Amino acid sequence: xxxxxxxxxxxxxxxxxxxxxxxxxxxxxxxxxxxxxxxxxxxxxxxxxxxxxxxxxxxxxxxxxxxxxxxxxxxxxxxxxxxxxxxxxxxxxxxxxxxxxxxxxxxxxxxxxxxxxxxxxxxxxxxxxxxxxxxxxxxxxxxxxxxxxxxxxxxxxxxxxxxxxxxxxxxxxxxxxxxxxxxxxxxxxxxxxxxxxxxxxxxxxxxxxxxxxxxxxxxxxxxxxxxxxxxxxxxxxxxxxxxxxxxxxxxxxxxxxxxxxxxxxxxxxxxxxxxxxxxxxxxxxxxxxxxxxxxxxxxxx
Amino acid sequence: xxxxxxxxxxxxxxxxxxxxxxxxxxxxxxxxxxxxxxxxxxxxxxxxxxxxxxxxxxxxxxxxxxxxxxxxxxxxxxxxxxxxxxxxxxxxxxxxxxxxxxxxxxxxxxxxxxxxxxxxxxxxxxxxxxxxxxxxxxxxxxxxxxxxxxxxxxxxxxxxxxxxxxxxxxxxxxxxxxxxxxxxxxxxxxxxxxxxxxxxxxxxxxxxxxxxxxxxxxxxxxxxxxxxxxxxxxxxxxxxxxxxxxxxxxxxxxxxxxxxxxxxxxxxxxxxxxxxxxxxxxxxxxxxxxxxxxxxxxxxxxxxxxxxxxxxxxxxxxxxxxxxxxxxxxxxxxxxxxxxxxxxxxxxxxxxxxxxxxxxxxxxxxxxxxxxxxxxxxxxxxxxxxxxxxxxxxxxxxxxxxxxxxxxxxxxxxxxxxxxxxxxxxxxxxxxxxxxxxxxxxxxxxxxxxxxxxxxxxxxxxxxxxxxxxxxxxxxxxxxxxxxxxxxxxxxxxxxxxxxxxxxxxxxxxxxxxxxxxxxxxxxxxxxxxxxxxxxxxxxxxxxxxxxxxxxxxxxxxxxxxxxxxxxxxxxxxxxxxxxxxxxxxxxxxxxxxxxxxxxxxxxxxxxxxxxxxxxxxxxxxxxxxxxxxxxxxxxxxxxxxxxxxxxxxxxxxxxxxxx
Numbered sequence: 001x002x003x004x005x006x007x008x009x010x011x012x013x014x015x016x017x018x019x020x021x022x023x024x025x026x027x028x029x030x031x032x033x034x035x036x037x038x039x040x041x042x043x044x045x046x047x048x049x050x051x052x053x054x055x056x057x058x059x060x061x062x063x064x065x066x067x068x069x070x071x072x073x074x075x076x077x078x079x080x081x082x083x084x085x086x087x088x089x090x091x092x093x094x095x096x097x098x099x100x101x102x103x104x105x106x107x108x109x110x111x112x113x114x115x116x117x118x119x120x121x122x123x124x125x126x127x128x129x130x131x132x133x134x135x136x137x138x139x140x141x142x143x144x145x146x147x148x149x150x151x152x153x154x155x156x157x158x159x160x161x162x163x164x165x166x167x168x169x170x171x172x173x174x175x176x177x178x179x180x181x182x183x184x185x186x187x188x189x190x191x192x193x194x195x196x197x198x199x200x201x202x203x204x205x206x207x208x209x210x211x212x213x214x215x216x217x218x219x220x221x222x223x224x225x226x227x228x229x230x231x232x233x234x235x236x237x238x239x240x241x242x243x244x245x246x247x248x249x250x251x252x253x254x255x256x257x258x259x260x261x262x263x264x265x266x267x268x269x270x271x272x273x274x275x276x277x278x279x280x281x282x283x284x285x286x287x288x289x290x291x292x293x294x295x296x297x298x299x300x301x
Numbered sequence: 302x303x304x305x306x307x308x309x310x311x312x313x314x315x316x317x318x319x320x321x322x323x324x325x326x327x328x329x330x331x332x333x334x335x336x337x338x339x340x341x342x343x344x345x346x347x348x349x350x351x352x353x354x355x356x357x358x359x360x361x362x363x364x365x366x367x368x369x370x371x372x373x374x375x376x377x378x379x380x381x382x383x384x385x386x387x388x389x390x391x392x393x394x395x396x397x398x399x400x401x402x403x404x405x406x407x408x409x410x411x412x413x414x415x416x417x418x419x420x421x422x423x424x425x426x427x428x429x430x431x432x433x434x435x436x437x438x439x440x441x442x443x444x445x446x447x448x449x450x451x452x453x454x455x456x457x458x459x460x461x462x463x464x465x466x467x468x469x470x471x472x473x474x475x476x477x478x479x480x481x482x483x484x485x486x487x488x489x490x491x492x493x494x495x496x497x498x499x500x501x502x503x504x505x506x507x508x509x510x511x512x513x514x515x516x517x518x519x520x521x522x523x524x525x526x527x528x529x530x531x532x533x534x535x536x537x538x539x540x541x542x543x544x545x546x547x548x549x550x551x552x553x554x555x556x557x558x559x560x561x562x563x564x565x566x567x568x569x570x571x572x573x574x575x576x577x578x579x580x581x582x583x584x585x586x587x588x589x590x591x592x593x594x595x596x597x598x599x600x601x602x603x604x605x606x607x608x609x610x611x612x613x614x615x616x617x618x619x620x621x622x623x624x625x626x627x628x629x630x631x632x633x634x635x636x637x638x639x640x641x642x643x644x645x646x647x648x649x650x651x652x653x654x655x656x657x658x659x660x661x662x663x664x665x666x667x668x669x670x671x672x673x674x675x676x677x678x679x680x681x682x683x684x685x686x687x688x689x690x691x692x693x694x695x696x697x698x699x700x701x702x703x704x705x706x707x708x709x710x711x712x713x714x715x716x717x718x719x720x721x722x723x724x725x726x727x728x729x730x731x732x733x734x735x736x737x738x739x740x741x742x743x744x745x746x747x748x749x750x751x752x753x754x755x756x757x758x759x760x761x762x763x764x765x766x767x768x769x770x771x772x773x774x775x776x777x778x779x780x781x782x783x784x785x786x787x788x789x790x791x792x793x794x795x796x797x798x799x800x801x802x803x804x805x806x807x808x809x810x811x812x813x814x815x816x817x818x819x820x821x822x823x824x825x826x827x828x829x830x831x832x833x834x835x836x837x838x839x840x841x842x843x844x845x846x847x848x849x850x851x852x853x854x855x856x857x858x859x860x861x862x863x864x865x866x867x868x869x870x871x872x873x874x875x876x877x878x879x880x881x882x883x884x885x886x887x888x889x890x891x892x893x894x895x896x897x898x899x900x901x902x903x904x905x906x907x908x909x910x911x912x913x914x915x916x917x918x919x920x921x922x923x924x925x926x927x928x929x930x931x932x933x934x935x936x937x938x939x940x941x942x943x944x945x946x947x948x949x950x951x952x953x954x955x956x957x958x959x960x961x
Binding site for chain 1: 397398401468469470474476477482567568572573574607608609610611612613614615616636638639640642643646647650651654655657658661662664665668669671672673674675676677678686689690693694696697700701703704705706707708709710712713714774776777778779781782783784785786787788791792793
């Protein structure tokens, strides 16, 4: 959904006023400083719904102030007093009607936006999307790049202008994966793999976090995100391939243990590790994997 | 032997935190002081006869409100501790696990053990008086409801000095609340504290539906009923449909934790999503359950202090009923980002937005009640006026959150935290304060000091905006809820500091309220309400009798012909058109007898709950046996009622200060 120029201009005036009223400082407001198409459209939706709601709210606030001022009891008051006046069909139609119309408009916009921004819907792009498999662990993030064959902990690097297909799961209590400047969050849940498409439009550094509570060191689950040119990304991958060690099953078992972690990189990871994580708790539902396949991924205890 | 005792004690009692040692000491001192004072003044018998065994709805209401105030204090201290920890980046004031326990108990206490009892307290003190009844439909059940709530709350509160508090958030999402991640007793305290008090809530819902439908004064058709009673009815309807869901959900979680079942676990085919759906099927109606009565209170107050009929009575009734119904159709908006898909998200986004329509209509009705009225600004009205802009702007952010695709950016952030505090404090807490100030003279027979009350009002309001407005921005800055600490690099420090200052202003406001009540009690002789109608413009039946109401409420049941019966009668008197009905002959009044069983049976529930928490089978057996014994004892008790003789009624009426 794209906004017209007029409403963009209105928003440009309204939002800072809202923020100035509340704080007076506008830097670091990452949600309102989007760097990708998803976050951008989500911000547009916020602004449109804010403007629409204000159509009702602002007059109500003004009316409240005027009515309280005008009809306060005081000496020499001129204003009318009608203690038995309690009904007016015309007025009631107005104030049931206007909100109904506003909500109807908002509903149409919301439904359209809900389908357009369905997180598992691939982004339109000439570039072929890359896949990053995200696993929420106690209390760290594991990122696997199946096409590149590398893995990292608490550090995410992606090529700019390329859609990223995140596949998200958890090997711990549920969490949610959120990079505010690129777009809204998605839950990470064990026994399921959620899909979220995001894209960074420009080279830059952002950050992400675990947004849903997971216990003691939940507050440490931040990770750095960097979008870089395709060439630099390829160099980075090659560098990791060359210098880092491999992530073994044994190593993964250690990662799963509850603890915080510094940034780590791995030149490879066991094949099917992500699928194993997804299926390991799904004893009764294998998400399309056959029992044979599922068994292959079970830990050898 | 000594070693064994020591190791048991170190696990049984919470150790290692100086804050909690401080709490231990203060709890012990308070208990000792309480017991000594009661013994010194020989007040035990009085306490037992007048309060602990009472079935009088007015006294039960007062006990509810008193408990709610204590819980507001506890939950408020929790809030201030959290705000202190977050005031500056990278503080080490609280340990992370302690912080997690505090936000969990803050949420549970404020919703279930502060808002709910405060609301039930107001139901109890006013609904029978408003509808011209002598009591609630089931007085014994009413006392039982209170004591179950009380012992449930005590069990929950015990966790922070014994065993350890729950730390999985106020709704205890699995799998984090399952044994796998949370083996300690905290979650079990959560389950049993809420279960025991939840039975009480459900029974109150049933009790007040029966009371309102069956015990209205002759002539009071439903459409002539005061708006507060209507709001209680709509809230109780939501209670009886939603609380059984909560009971079942927590029972399943209990089976997981105690019996090794796998309803919501990660392994064994469990599905945490099922819990999340179930808990919000209760949790969302719950927020409307607590806010609907506040709407009723505002409706009463706005009409009284504008000296005008409530505008749009019928549309107010319909709006409340629609809200009560729609509240059951929105639960999935709490997890738009859990991969439910566009169809489900679109449906729940729309139902959520729909609620804004009847809610908005109510605001317009309140505004037009003031329009062409004569507004005065006593404290109840001040809270009502403060509520309007607060709730309207909080509603606006609620509409923003309901836009499903945008919610992906708001969810789990401080934006959300700001929104629900905005509407729950602005709607529920302000509403209950308004109700408390409004009905205080009716409950206690004296008026509170208006000046101190106004100080409290301003401190609350300024503190409130200072506390929560910055949190909206923090949410847009990416600060997530439940973080116990954050780095300097994010730039969240300034706003958090402002927010903390706001929270402390609200803390000061609470102290003003305590002072106001203490001052009121001390100077009550100077501020007695001799007329029964202290605001002079009361409209409904509770203002037609003495303050405080005699324990039988109405010597003669009133005959109702109009919507604002008492106001109309005053008008007729003024215009000289009042024809007093032939004085009715007094008749003996049928009253329920006090009973010790509600408090005893609830204490046994507490014992059983404690046994379940620590897996002490002999405690469980003793507790449940006690419960069964109480039930048997009560079923063989035939001496449950008595009649107040006419001469006693005459004497009470003559002593009462009614001058009408």
